[in-house]
Amino acid sequence: MPYTLVDAGVNLANHQFDGEHSDIISRAQSAGVEKMLLIGCDISSSEQSLALAKSFHLFSTAGIHPHDAKTATDSLEDQLTLLATQPQVVAIGECGLDYNRDFSPRNVQRSVLRRQLALAEKLNLPVYLHERDASDDMINILTEFNVRGVLHCFTGDESALKSYLALGLYIGITGWVCDERRGQALQALAPSIPLNRLLIETDAPFLIPRTVKPKPKSRRNEPALLTHVCQTLAGLYQIDAKSVAKQTTDNFYTVFGLEAR
Numbered sequence: 587m588p589y590t591l592v593d594a595g596v597n598l599a600n601h602q603f604d605g606e607h608s609d610i611i612s613r614a615q616s617a618g619v620e621k622m623l624l625i626g627c628d629i630s631s632s633e634q635s636l637a638l639a640k641s642f643h644l645f646s647t648a649g650i651h652p653h654d655a656k657t658a659t660d661s662l663e664d665q666l667t668l669l670a671t672q673p674q675v676v677a678i679g680e681c682g683l684d685y686n687r688d689f690s691p692r693n694v695q696r697s698v699l700r701r702q703l704a705l706a707e708k709l710n711l712p713v714y715l716h717e718r719d720a721s722d723d724m725i726n727i728l729t730e731f732n733v734r735g736v737l738h739c740f741t742g743d744e745s746a747l748k749s750y751l752a753l754g755l756y757i758g759i760t761g762w763v764c765d766e767r768r769g770q771a772l773q774a775l776a777p778s779i780p781l782n783r784l785l786i787e788t789d790a791p792f793l794i795p796r797t798v799k800p801k802p803k804s805r806r807n808e809p810a811l812l813t814h815v816c817q818t819l820a821g822l823y824q825i826d827a828k829s830v831a832k833q834t835t836d837n838f839y840t841v842f843g844l845e846a847r
Contacts, residue, residue, distance in 0.1 A: 589831040591816060592838040593622040593809040594758055595714070595738050595787030599634035602791040602806055611642050614809035618831075622809055623787075623842070625680050625714065627651035629665050639674040645842065647714045649679040655690035655698035662698070663705050670709055676842040677735060678706040679714030683727075686718035696727060703731040712842055714738055715755070721746035728753055736841060739789050741772055751783060756841045758785040761795035761807060764818045776822050785841070786815045786834045 593614070597603075603610055614622065624639050624646040626632025632648040639646040648669035650658050659665075669675050681702040683695050690698075706713045712735035717724045721742050736756040740747065750757065757779045762769050794807035795814035813827075816834075820827040839845050 589828040590618045590620045590835065591786070591812050591831050592835045593619050593788050593790075593812050594736065594785040594834075594838050595760070596622045596624055596790050596809050597627070597631075597792070598622070598624045598638050598790075599626070599631045600791055602804075603808075607638060607642070610808050610810075611644075614812075617810040617813055619809045619812050620835075621645065621838070623647065623676070623714075623838075626669075627680055628654040628657055629662075632666070632669055636669060636672055636674055640672075644674070645676045645844070646674050647677045647679050648675050649677075649681045649702055649714065650698055651680045652682050652684040652695040652699070652716060653687065653689040655695045658694075658698045658701070662701060666702070666705055667709065670711060675711075676844065677712045677714040678702050678709070679735070680716050680738065681713060682716035683720035683724050684716060684718045685720040685723075692723075696723065699724075699727060700730070703727070703733060706733065706735075707731050712736070717742070717746075721749070725749045725753070734841070736785055738787065739793070743771070744775055744778070747775060747778065751780070756783050756785050756837060758787045759815060759819060760787050760789045761793040761811070761815055763822070764795035764797045764814055766796065773818075773822055776819060777824075781823065781830075781833045782837060784819070784830075784834055785837055786812060786819065786830070788812050788815070 624635035626635045635646040737750045738758040739760045790807040
């Protein structure tokens, strides 16, 4: 590869990758993906992501996804704080609001989000945020805290994008931008994201880029396919893919405070 990449969001603890972690990481490295951020969506997956990050010299997050907000207990802060003592854990999350599927009651989602934002502020850590069909509530809650971090897998509208940027957040773009059907609005909006606030991620095993030809038999996304996101964005920004790769790699190390590590 003529350039290297960082995948700013991988669900490596997902059951679809069971028993294949070494192969997944080997293919990613062959494709130029030098580092990954492994995402925690509940306490169990946060623990698994941390263990994988330790084994493969990667980074991870610790948090409760809005889908799983209903599983949060009174000991949530203690559990996440313990995980966050490990140097591999660089953010609190994946946390946020999801009004698209409503797998957890909305009032519970909001409460658990606030708890995690307060904890991130206390621990002086960035947040890794998820939002679907909930930008108004999300933005209002974020303004209650001193937050920094990334809005992962952004698929919102121009108003939401401007608000997230005004809050100082970085914007994560996935293979959604490679979809010629449902990704058209994002393709039009993506170039308005300042390059110095852009991250790229696969969200694997989900959101396989539709530019991957032929589709793998597994129909599953993986970090090695991050190049498709990079190349699509390069076309939208009308710059070369190497420039996108370098800037998003620099951004990753900046937002997660990894420059000195």
